[in-house]
Amino acid sequence: MVDLTYRPRRLRTTPAMRALVQETTLQVEDMIYPLFVVPGTGVKEEIPSLPGQYHLSVDEAVKMAKEAHELGILGVEIFGIPTYKDEQGSSAWDMEQPVQQAIAAIRKEVPELIVVGDVCLCQYTSSGHCGMIDHHEILNDETLPLLGKVAVSQAKAGAQMVAPSDMMDGHIAYLRQSLDEAGFNNVSIMSYASKYASAYYGPFRDAVHSAPEFGDRKSYQMDPANRLESLRMIERDICEGADIIMIKPALSYLDIVREARDNFDYPLAVYNVSGEYAMVKAAAAQGLVDEKRIVLETLLSMKRAGAKIIITYHALDVARWLR
Template sequence: MIPNDFYRGRRLRSSLTMRELVRENQVSASDLIMPYFVVETDDEDFKKEISSMPGQYQLSLKQLEKRVEEAVNNGLKSCILFGIPAEKDDVGSQAYDDSGIVQKAIRLLKDRWPNLIVCADTCLCEYTSHGHCGIVKNEYVQNDPTLNLLARAAVAQARAGADIVAPSDMMDGRVAAIRDALDEEGFTNTPIMSYAVKYASAFYGPFREAAESTPQFGDRKTYQMDPPNSREAMREAVADLEEGADILMVKPGMPYLDIIRQVRDNFDTPVAAYQVSGEYSMIKAAALNGWVDEEAVVMESLIAFKRAGADLILTYFTEDVLKVLNK
């Protein structure tokens, strides 16, 4: 005899439309931020595939414009820019030069698509000859002397038209330094999306090829967070909020879903998650070998971010997902 008082969850799973009706989380175009790597080059047609990130490229300004145009036509709402300058030096001067490659790219994109949200990664590692995120002395990254350069970079990005600046360096006090500099220059309405909880992760390898930012000595463990720590993540988030951050980011994404949930539960501010290069490359490699259904795995991974509490997702799959959402 079958009891009539047990839970029948299948009633709400009986069809696609029924499942959609009661779905708790979903991914939309407004949730997604597409990262782009733009290169300073005289070759307008420069487009180099990143070997460890199939389907992602280093792009000249012209090629960036073409790529973004297609994405905007598919519904792209937001992007974030990483720059690769023609020349690097020990203080990353091209990061805060008004003629730097990211500043040029910002102006280009905002002129073409005023309503596109253009974020700028605010860091020095792509611009320094040593590959670290700040000024180096005796092979140690100097915290306080770096803050002024980060602030100058953020102001240059805002002056070029960036809608959001996103400090990713993990120097102590950088959000306050950037907020003060932006306000002093009249950019009081420019939000800061802080890489508030950024771990010293093994998942960044492909990005360092893409951005040509591999450290020339040592690693970044003295300024990025230690992966075993979660309580420390709350201290970092609190500090950035008190200094003026408008959006808190957790990076990487999938290996740190528990951290995303903790940030979501403890703070009312918008929360971003970065599905980083290593996550992208692993899914791509498995899909190219026929081991997984790429579209299904990507969408499931993004739903995991939403379920954990992320409002925004930075992912290299953005362009592909927009096509899925348009089906």
């Protein structure tokens, strides 16, 4: 029976009253900020497909990391463009490349900041795919040792966390073993446990020059139509040693986020991906939306769905707005 005396508007009368009963909160500490590092020095070039985001040389990436830390952001995730590409993607574990150099420099200059290394090969292979290739087939098991090298190189540079986004089967177990054998027992793994083959990645691929040379990534990234498969993927990665699980993209997959929160008692992250960011920026530039309101509402929805950690290009702006 409906309680006709219940008047929910009583608790919406003033900002203070609404804050008193607010169920979900968005905090600066929830966010990780992605950085795109490139060769050179003194480089800070806006990425056309990601307005407000930049290609940064290592020295400029350190400055941006310091700014993020001063705003209260707890971590940055490092992506990069190498000086060379080859069939194996060997620049991905080259200690002289921008990613490893940026990790080391940020750890030295901003030691309190968590530095996350992205473990994948797509930015480093001549094919633009995330693994070794044989006649246009992406090879799973042959790719694992290469990913192990990437993770260990990033840990050597100083990363406290690695985030494998390649979606090869068995990669979490292989990375955990590789890190442990190299003496990096305390380096954690944030698994892209449910990374969907999404159309929302376009601006990112433009930013890091990682569009595949042929075909697509549907043979290793998840089908957007599948829900139950996501739960199996998450369970597998937890069993293999993942410390944090991630859903990517975030906004169109909040049902998956909610199911993950309800089924697994593990730290849960989402990636507010490049396409989601670019759409907001484009709409705001046209005066169609209030950028601040729509960004805060969007990220709040991710928290409400169950995420604790949000990787987002909006992080610096949100940190300022929340002050």
